[in-house]
Amino acid sequence: MGREGAASRVGMLFQHGALFSAFNVLDNVAFALREQGTLPPEVVRDAALVKLQMVGLKPEHATRMPADLSGGMVKRVALARALIMDPPLLLLDEPTAGLDPSSADDFVALLRELHAALGLTVVMVTHDLDTLFALSTRVAVLADRKVIVTGSPREVTHYPHPFIEHFFLGERGQRAMAPVDTAVTAKET
The missing domain is CATH 3.40.50.300 (P-loop containing nucleotide triphosphate hydrolases)
Structure with missing residues (x-):
């Protein structure tokens, strides 16, 4: 084409x-x-x-x-x-x-x-973590000049890497994930 x-x-x-x-x-x-x-x-x-x-x-x-x-x-x-x-x-x-x-x-x-x-x-x-968690079904995280992990937003937050820990699991990331955590808990009950 x-x-x-x-x-x-x-x-x-x-x-x-x-x-x-x-x-x-x-x-x-x-x-x-x-x-x-x-x-x-x-x-x-x-x-x-x-x-x-x-x-x-x-x-x-x-x-x-x-x-x-x-x-x-x-x-x-x-x-x-x-x-x-x-x-x-x-x-x-x-x-x-x-x-x-x-x-x-x-x-x-x-x-x-x-x-x-x-x-x-x-x-x-x-x-923008709020946008990422609101819209994404799959995420590819770029750090160290390469894709370090791919998966669901929840899966990538569990990948052991300093960038992930700082970006996703810091205070800002925890706030952005709170609505996702609430939705997951609601689905599980």
Whole structure:
């Protein structure tokens, strides 16, 4: 398969959105589909509006410029753009970076809903333990310039390594795991 085929099968959400500053929201979302040149402009526009709706944005947001958006809205527009080609694989680079806790929780809930509704495979890079425990079914931990362990979030926390102990089992990690521990206990009873 050629490059075009691969590009249409992978959506990418960049850490800071990477929106085109000279394009409004609609044009940012529609960009890849429009560049393909195979669909009429009104179909591209309608598809972009559907993706905006999928990520919780209203049609009136379509004419706004990236500089006029909040951080959470930038993430949502960038997510809509990543989904415009209906990719089966979605790559996320620090999806909640720069968001306040409430916006991060909302974005995690949106990602969970889209994952379930669209049947996407999602690969995420994150240092946010709350996001990791909320969304991940498998984790690969990178340390010492290599993957040191893979498994469920719970399994990797039991791997004996100084990085694991510091990152996952420190105070911050314990707070992030608390909801997971509660859910596991509830399932076991």
